[in-house]
Amino acid sequence: MMMELKARNNEELLRKIDENLEPGVVEVYINLRPTREIVVRILKRAPTVKVIGCPPSLYPKVSRKVITALDRIGIKLIPVKHPRGRPRKYDDGTMAKVKRMLRNGKSLKEISRELGIPLRTLYYMVNGK
Numbered sequence: 001m002m003m004e005l006k007a008r009n010n011e012e013l014l015r016k017i018d019e020n021l022e023p024g025v026v027e028v029y030i031n032l033r034p035t036r037e038i039v040v041r042i043l044k045r046a047p048t049v050k051v052i053g054c055p056p057s058l059y060p061k062v063s064r065k066v067i068t069a070l071d072r073i074g075i076k077l078i079p080v081k082h083p084r085g086r087p088r089k090y091d092d093g094t095m096a097k098v099k100r101m102l103r104n105g106k107s108l109k110e111i112s113r114e115l116g117i118p119l120r121t122l123y124y125m126v127n128g129k
Contacts, residue, residue: 002025002026002027002028002029003020003021003022003025003027003028003029003046004028004029005017005020005021005028005029005030005031006030006031007030007031007032009032010032010035010037010038013030013032013038014037014038014041017038017041017042017045018041018045021042021045021046022045022046023045023046023047023048024046024048025046025048025049026048026049026050026051027049027050027051027052027053028042028046028049028051028052028053029052029053029054029080029082030042030052030053030054031054031055031082032054032058033054033058033061033062034052034054034058034062034066034077035063035066036063036065036066036069039052039066039069039070043075049075050074050075050076051075051076051077051078052070052075052076052077052078053077053078053079053080054077054078054079054080055079055080055081055082056079056080056081058079059077059078059079062077090117090121090125094115094117095125097115098111098115098117098122098125098126101114102126108122108123108126
């Protein structure tokens with residue numbers, strides 16, 4: 001079971017760990033640099049944790065002592081790249097279908113009607129803007 005904890009600062013993250021982290025969790029992602037205090041709090045609330053993830057930009061800033069201590073007790077600290085921004089509404093399969101229909105000579109208007117995708121969105125998808 002993976003749990004994602006995001007906060008603006010360490011105090012907020014510590015509060016969220018206390019309030020939301022469940023004992024059976026095996027993987028935790030935090031959006032802040034894992035300090036000793038944060039790691040200890042995570043392990044107190046969820047002793048079953050085996051993996052702690054953090055953003056790749058913060059991973060090099062994590063104390064060597066924290067990484068070594070986690071290593072000794074069999075817990076991995078890994079950089080995890082999380083997608084940013086708004087999630088895509090149309091997946092790669094839909095995009096492939098649109099391209100296939102275009103190759104078969106369908107107009108964007110016909111594709112729009114057939115797939116229920118707004119014409120303006122299709123123009124955006126095809127032109128890659």
